[in-house]
Amino acid sequence: MPELPEVEGVVNALKPQVTGKTIKQVKISETVYHSHSLGKQTIIKGSLPDLLADALMDMRIEAVERRSKYIYFHVMKASNSYILVNHLGMSGAWFYVTHRDEITEAKFHRHIHVELLLDDGHWLIYSDIRRFGELRLIQQLSDYPPLLALAPEPFDQDxxxxxxxxxxxxxxxxxxxxxxxxxxxxxxxxxxxxxxxxxxxxxxxxxxxxxxxxxxxxxxxxxxxxxxxxxxxxxxxxxxxxxxxxxxxxxxxxxxxxxxxxxxxxxxxxxxxxxxxxxxxxxxxxxxxx
DNA sequence: CGCATCCTCCGGTTGC
DNA sequence: TGCAACCGGAGGATG
Missing domain, CATH: 1.10.8.50 (Helicase, Ruva Protein; domain 3)
Structure with missing residues (x-):
């Protein structure tokens, strides 16, 4: 169960591999589609899976930041900026691989839910065993008010x-x-x-x-x-x-x-x-x- | 309108 | 060997 230090590690590992890369293809699991068809917002929040997939296409990842236990992917598309907000929940994990079979642990491989093909040929893959995680595309933090209510980062002066x-x-x-x-x-x-x-x-x-x-x-x-x-x-x-x-x-x-x-x-x-x-x-x- | 109390989401793990 | 109970971030609905 990732807390701040674990999320910090994920962000630090992601930064050099995804910063400046553009998303060229998006795949979303049948499980996510199926849950959404039942009215649930499994993993993808505030949007239907297809709408998120369309929106992410050709987006460029400008920066990756940790905020509390959230990961903010700062992204841009056609001079508009967005934030792809991610929470790992209990069991979310990112992988940066050339093929999904490089994810060898069965329980992670079995629960791959979002796959992003980057323009460097690698896949940025989100796996989430218990599906408590979250992916939400917003334009600014006020689009999702709970993010504005977070206490300051514990390392901040205030x-x-x-x-x-x-x-x-x-x-x-x-x-x-x-x-x-x-x-x-x-x-x-x-x-x-x-x-x-x-x-x-x-x-x-x-x-x-x-x-x-x-x-x-x-x-x-x-x-x-x-x-x-x-x-x-x-x-x-x-x-x-x-x-x-x-x-x-x-x-x-x-x-x-x-x-x-x-x-x-x-x-x-x-x-x-x-x-x-x-x-x-x-x-x-x-x-x-x- | 503040707040407290559930409820929900899941499958790996645990215990019977 | 099988199966039911259990666990948990955090927002959201309900009271």
Whole structure:
């Protein structure tokens, strides 16, 4: 499940391979067509598959950017600019290959949904096992308002102040701190894995109410999240379940995680506790995290 | 109009 | 060996 560091890795791998390339052919899977015929917006959002395919034809990819856990492909066609917005969901993955059979992992090969032929002869392929991902073509961010509501990038100057202010809002202050740091309207890019790790490093119980943290704790927690995200980017992200970068490589941050998925606390050897917070399984050490 | 509470989307994985 | 339950980002509908 890709979080900010994993998406960062994907974007950094995509950049040199697709920047400046033009889309010359678009293929969309029968599965996507079929779901759309039933009225669902499977993977392709805000458009019918054929309309998206037509629109993408002859578009030139000007730049690739990560924003929160989204990938923005900045594209141009006939002097009009657009953004192809992509979210990998639980299991989305991009591949840059000369033939789709180069995708050797069966579960990725079996769930190829969008194939873009570039003018360098390579295929840029989107595979998505569970189809939770998203592709949406817009002209500007305001065409899809949820993108305007995202908190600043955690590495931006104003992100910490934005987060601290969000903690004071009525809708956040009485929530569990873990739910708040995983909410992209308070702080973006932090999912279950890195929220779990940051809270463990800070020795904060994920179930504590946000208003019960001191100002210093909230500030240090924010800094710890940034540190964990930064460390993960440096180690290529965490390859848990379906995450691969576009070269099919796995990251190594999963080997550095101290609490996510652990049954025993690495600090005190107490059995860890699992609790559902904000709908997601949360590991913590009942002894270390208060 | 704020907010809280479901609901939805999926197939690989897990557990019985 | 088979099969049902389970899991999860995040927007959207509902109350």
């Amino acid at each position: 992100a910490k102040a934005y987060f601290l202010k969000a903690c004071e809002l009525r809708k956040f202050k009485d929530k569990e701190i873990k739910a708040v740091i995983m909410d992209s309207h308070a702080l973006c890019g932090c999912g279950n894995i890195y929220a779990t790790e940051a809270l463990f490093r800070m020795k904060i119980n994920p179930g504590r109410k946000t208003s019960q943290l001191s100002g210093v704790e909230k500030e240090q927690l924010f800094e710890t999240i940034v540190a964990v995200l930064t460390e993960s980017i440096a180690f290529g992200g965490s390859s848990i379940s379906d995450y691969r970068n576009i070269n099919g490589e796995a990251g190594s941050m999963q080997n550095r995680l101290q609490m996510y998925g652990m049954n025993i606390c690495p600090m005190c050897y107490t059995n860890t506790t699992q609790k559902i917070i904000a709908g997601r399984n949360s590991y913590y050490c009942p002894n270390c995290q208060k």
